[in-house]
Amino acid sequence: MRRTFTRVLPQLLTLAVLMALVTLFFPQFLAVDYQGGRLSGPVIDVLKRGAPVALLAVGMTLVIATRGIDLSVGTVMAITGAAAAWAIASGWGAGTAVLLALAAGLVCGLWNGCLVAVVGIQPIVATLILMTSGRGIAQLITEGRILTFNDPGFAWLGSGILAGLPVPVFIWILTAVAVAILMRRTALGLLVEAIGINRSASALAGVNARVLLIAVYMASGLCAALAGIIATADIRGADANNAGLWLELDAILAVVIGGNSLLGGRFSVAASVLGAMIIQTIDTGILLAGFPSEYNLVIKAGLVLIILVLQSPNLASEWYFLRRSLTQRREPKPVPSRVKE
Amino acid sequence: MLLSIRSLSKSFPGTKALDAVDFELKAGEVHALLGENGAGKSTLIKCMTGAYRRDSGQILLDGQPVSPGTTSEAQELGIGTVYQEINLLPNLTVAQNLTFGREPRRFGMISSRAQRDMAREMLAGYGLDIDVGRDLGSYSVAVQQVIAIARAVSLSGKVLILDEPTASLDAAEVRMLFDILRDLRDRGLGIVFVSHFLDQVFDLCDRLTVLRNGCKIATEAIAETDRLKLIKHMLGRELDEATEEERRKTTAPHEERHEMLRFDRVGRPGTVAPFDLTVRRGEVIGLAGLLGSGRTESAELLFGVRAAQSGQAHDEAGPVDFSNPRAAIRAGFGFAPEDRKTDGIIADLSVRENIVLALQARRGWTHPVPRAEQNRLADDYIARLDIRTSDAEKAVGDLSGGNQQKVVLARWLAMNPRFLILDEPTRGIDIGAHAEILRLIHQMTAEGMALLVISSEFDELVAVSDRIIVLRDRRHAHALVGDEVTADAIVRAIATPDAAQTQTRGAA
Amino acid sequence: MLKTLMTSAAIMVCAAAATAQTVGFSQIGSESGWRAAETTLTRQQAEERGIDLKFSDAQQRQENQIAAIRSFVAQGVDAILLAPVVATGWDSVLEEAQEAEIPVVLLDRQVDAPDDLYLTAVGSDLVHEGEVAGQWLVEKVGDRECRIVELQGTTGSSPAIDRATGFRNAIEGHDNLEIVRSQTGDFTRTGGKEVMESFLQAESGNEICALYAHNDDMALGAIQAINEAGLNPGEDILIVSIDAVPDIFKAMAEGDANATVELTPNMAGPAFDALEAYWEDGTMPEKFIQTESTLYTQDDDPMAEYEARKDLGY
Incomplete structure (x- = not known):
């Protein structure tokens, strides 16, 4: 527990500084109201709006830990959302819709995993295939329109309230906790890290790298399906063109802000979801601060750049040397102070 | 004096890697830099070449203080380096690698013909007849090493630093390299030579400097020193050379031992010709041969790294599946591969995690080895194999080569295999760890484990093996048993053309 | 000849x-x-x-x-x-x-x-569409003070620029109308909903009098956000948007949206x-034939318009 805390400390600090910064521009940022059985306020919005990216980041963390990358998650959101909306529109009910969406996510993950682990295509290329073609699949399901539905049960997953909080908040937190426990209480975390750092050495030690890789991409597909369900339930419609558009990049960014290396190996799910919250705080903060929309991307890019530079290991060592050389320069000074005595 | 280093110190968090070290290199000498792993040789070299910043001290080149900040700055000053791990680009061609950064240009464009000509010229003195237009990575480690040396030799003007340059070279290549180095010395270069092969040091070098625990112990002329004195300097104690060199005492004639595994006609076209192998409980089988003779490939077939296309294995219970590493592990095999860095250790994982990895993989992910058990295993093997690490949670990549090798051994010992394959278990390892690994081999067999050991050091093979199989041209050509097991016999078997082809089956 | x-x-x-x-x-x-x-x-x-x-x-x-x-x-x-x-x-x-x-x-x-x-x-004429939407709002609110929030299209796209210009042309000179917040919703429902949520946080919902969205999809997302915030879209906050897609007629029939301008x-x-x-x-016809930018409100039998449009492939 303490180890996890030390690991995510930089992300927690970043989040705290960022929230303070947003509060400067929008003083009511931290205000939370309770009325009509629900909490509301900008922070609650951050927790809710960050759900899709946080979920994608959970799956992406595992994929990146194996030295892979999954560019298809945004598209998988569109596919699974379309599948769910289609199931409801066809009158199959919310439960079936959820199951169908999750199954679609698993199938997408299986496809990616097989391309990577069995066929041996580089992950960035393998997942690019689904990323570009998948929206076409989603459009086939929705027949090119925004497939709307009116099913209070399914919509509850996107905009419902449970114990005062939006339901998506529970979904992403539970998913992240479940995955973290699964990784650390079983040996999966160790094996995933091992194949990410050195696949051939792991295979020689008897690790079943192929099956693990497929499983990891399927997990990513499953997380994307959850994100797709939330996004679709939220607007009560499946928008094949826009659902999850570019979110794969936000998810990768969240993992990176979480201090996980794109070269694979050691990973922290907690740090990644904090990374997702950092990104969402930036997004929501920009909206609340009321800058003209032309500045949105510039401000976001600037903040992300600052965060990544502050986290870079090179800077840490430069800082170490800078401090040392400063203290060393100060060292020869005791002579005058002695004169003073 | 070409290069003088005065009172150089360097600390890392937690350790003092170099403590006020002096070092002097004359123009026109080959100067050996010796010491056990962790003595500070690599750190000293990295300070000279700008890879590390020194904390204090001076470096004078031709009497002028220099402070190279990067390796390329050092190169411009005239200090060229070849590291133990080849730092070339395997997916570029040989010619591109050799001319990298100074490509011959024609009308502003890189001329690949001129590039190839230039590369061939640079390689002319090395006796390598290779196609410089092919990717570097398609050549063996030995050839890559020679190319790295050729590049550094042509780049550096004054000082050439060689870190374990001969670790992957066979005898002929070593001789060739030494001829080149002597030639360069005679032309006035100062050469720093780091090696674990003491014979080579005595053969090539003019002077030597010994480091131990970050301190300079001695600088002496080769002519005025001897092996025992040198080893004493390095270890800080007397090494009982006798125990190391002594021929392994077999407790029983190998024919009488209990037969454990039998491989029949195992082979793969283009890799190794089909061979038979019988493995008996508690015996050590040595595999000898030149680089490229099929030693490693044989090991890989037996462990299923490459699937054998013919042949099968049996034990008392019946057929044994060894078609892939996981199957081989289930059958009780283990394999410590030649290239520790790429196939052995998981560098970023801790010593503990590396040790439990194979065990964990066999148990499956749903049955994690409890943390207490992991700690116990790690502490146990750290103590038993004398793995030098601050604690079990240190990343394996931060350990020295010998200790990394011990971690890989510990991983397999934790599995308690019946048949363990060790490919070059002592390569690039200092004398102390070397002796310990040989001691471990004795210990393992005493408990009934059978070993297959591959090594290019014939003395070492002779010291540990009950019998030796000699490979030549990708076939198991000869077997040496009992009193035949001598370094001399191995050399003769390698040199003799097809004299004992028929013996292969009989001996196995 | x-x-x-x-x-x-x-x-x-x-x-x-x-x-x-x-x-x-x-x-x-x-x-x-x-x-x-x-x-x-x-x-x-x-x-x-x-x-x-x-x-x-x-x-x-x-x-x-x-x-x-x-x-x-x-x-x-x-x-x-x-x-x-x-x-x-x-x-x-x-x-x-x-x-x-x-x-x-x-x-x-x-x-x-x-x-x-x-x-x-x-x-x-994209500018004209914005003007029609603006004129409707000017007439609707009369002399009341009205704080308007605007959901813009994708930043830099010509519909976003022109529809913003047209709307501003229409409300110019009516000092009781003021655009207090303006942000891009990328023409999507999700974008409209997320940005509307932030508007409601930033301007405390009951002080917003009207929403102008550059397309219907964003307006539909915003309607959900307003509903979830416990307010009544179409009454507490007037909603005018552009495009006239079938779903906005449904929303108008339910009283959630007030007006849309047709991009035929x-x-x-x-x-x-x-x-x-x-x-x-x-x-020879004119070199540019401008299609009509028809205004539809709740009075124009939105359910019938919905039925007429729903099979066109929107």
């Missing part, structure tokens, strides 16, 4: 075959529901008028469109409808059509080419009208 002769010859040929004109239609693709509706309506219009329509879907690629036009020319069609995917690079293929005496009508988007290379262009997908109707006049007696 020669030209007159050829033109009259062409007219005669056309007149002879007046019962079955052939028109080629190079469509951009089917990237949005609106475009799908445009395709459907073009087919319908052609059928009603007894025109034989040859349809080609370019899948967002100009080279496909150029190839399609060349094949239409080779087939000797009587006219070509072109919805150009980009503005530039059309000169040479339009010249080929001109040499073959085939009139080209541009639909929905303009091109950067001399205007004698095409017969006419049919399109809507029926570009083909005016195009065929112009073509028929040209075939008839060579009448």
Whole structure:
């Protein structure tokens, strides 16, 4: 527990500084109201709006830990959302819709995993295939329109309230906790890290790298399906063109802000979801601060750049040397102070 | 004096890697830099070449203080380096690698013909007849090493630093390299030579400097020193050379031992010709041969790294599946591969995690080895194999080569295999760890484990093996048993053309 | 002289075959529901008028469109409808059509080419759409103070720029109307909902009097956000948007939305009208035919409008 805390400390600090910064521009940022059985306020919005990216980041963390990358998650959101909306529109009910969406996510993950682990295509290329073609699949399901539905049960997953909080908040937190426990209480975390750092050495030690890789991409597909369900339930419609558009990049960014290396190996799910919250705080903060929309991307890019530079290991060592050389320069000074005595 | 280093110190968090070290290199000498792993040789070299910043001290080149900040700055000053791990680009061609950064240009464009000509010229003195237009990575480690040396030799003007340059070279290549180095010395270069092969040091070098625990112990002329004195300097104690060199005492004639595994006609076209192998409980089988003779490939077939296309294995219970590493592990095999860095250790994982990895993989992910058990295993093997690490949670990549090798051994010992394959278990390892690994081999067999050991050091093979199989041209050509097991016999078997082809089956 | 002769010859040929004109239609693709509706309506219009329509879907690629036009020319069609995917690079293929005496009508988007290379262009005036929306709001609120929030389209896109300009033109001089927040929702429902949530946080919901959204989809997302914040869209906050997609009529029927300005997908109707006049007696139409920007409110039987539109492919 303490180890996890030390690991995510930089992300927690970043989040705290960022929230303070947003509060400067929008003083009511931290205000939370309770009325009509629900909490509301900008922070609650951050927790809710960050759900899709946080979920994608959970799956992406595992994929990146194996030295892979999954560019298809945004598209998988569109596919699974379309599948769910289609199931409801066809009158199959919310439960079936959820199951169908999750199954679609698993199938997408299986496809990616097989391309990577069995066929041996580089992950960035393998997942690019689904990323570009998948929206076409989603459009086939929705027949090119925004497939709307009116099913209070399914919509509850996107905009419902449970114990005062939006339901998506529970979904992403539970998913992240479940995955973290699964990784650390079983040996999966160790094996995933091992194949990410050195696949051939792991295979020689008897690790079943192929099956693990497929499983990891399927997990990513499953997380994307959850994100797709939330996004679709939220607007009560499946928008094949826009659902999850570019979110794969936000998810990768969240993992990176979480201090996980794109070269694979050691990973922290907690740090990644904090990374997702950092990104969402930036997004929501920009909206609340009321800058003209032309500045949105510039401000976001600037903040992300600052965060990544502050986290870079090179800077840490430069800082170490800078401090040392400063203290060393100060060292020869005791002579005058002695004169003073 | 070409290069003088005065009172150089360097600390890392937690350790003092170099403590006020002096070092002097004359123009026109080959100067050996010796010491056990962790003595500070690599750190000293990295300070000279700008890879590390020194904390204090001076470096004078031709009497002028220099402070190279990067390796390329050092190169411009005239200090060229070849590291133990080849730092070339395997997916570029040989010619591109050799001319990298100074490509011959024609009308502003890189001329690949001129590039190839230039590369061939640079390689002319090395006796390598290779196609410089092919990717570097398609050549063996030995050839890559020679190319790295050729590049550094042509780049550096004054000082050439060689870190374990001969670790992957066979005898002929070593001789060739030494001829080149002597030639360069005679032309006035100062050469720093780091090696674990003491014979080579005595053969090539003019002077030597010994480091131990970050301190300079001695600088002496080769002519005025001897092996025992040198080893004493390095270890800080007397090494009982006798125990190391002594021929392994077999407790029983190998024919009488209990037969454990039998491989029949195992082979793969283009890799190794089909061979038979019988493995008996508690015996050590040595595999000898030149680089490229099929030693490693044989090991890989037996462990299923490459699937054998013919042949099968049996034990008392019946057929044994060894078609892939996981199957081989289930059958009780283990394999410590030649290239520790790429196939052995998981560098970023801790010593503990590396040790439990194979065990964990066999148990499956749903049955994690409890943390207490992991700690116990790690502490146990750290103590038993004398793995030098601050604690079990240190990343394996931060350990020295010998200790990394011990971690890989510990991983397999934790599995308690019946048949363990060790490919070059002592390569690039200092004398102390070397002796310990040989001691471990004795210990393992005493408990009934059978070993297959591959090594290019014939003395070492002779010291540990009950019998030796000699490979030549990708076939198991000869077997040496009992009193035949001598370094001399191995050399003769390698040199003799097809004299004992028929013996292969009989001996196995 | 020669030209007159050829033109009259062409007219005669056309007149002879007046019962079955052939028109080629190079469509951009089917990237949005609106475009799908445009395709459907073009087919319908052609059928009603007894025109034989040859349809080609370019899948967002100009080279496909150029190839399609060349094949239409080779087939000797009587006219070509072109919805150009980009503005530039059309000169040479339009010249080929001109040499073959085939009139080209541009639909929905303009091109950067001399205007004698095409017969006419049919399109809507994006600024005008914004003005219609603004005028409705000005009349609706009268003299009341009104704080407006605006959901803009994708930053930098021409609909976003023009619809913002038009709306501002309309409310200019009415000091009781003020745009207090303006942010992009990227033309999507999710974007509209997320940004509206932040507006509601930033401006405390009951102080917002009206929402102007650059398209209906964002307005539909915003309606959900307003509902979830416990307010009543359409009453507490007036909602006006542009496009007139079927779902906004449903929302109007339920009282959640107040008004929408139609961007008609029926570009083909005016195009065929112009073509028929040209075939008839060579009448040259204006170089730009502006489609109507009709305003629909809750009083215009939104349910009927919904039924009329829902099968057009939106």
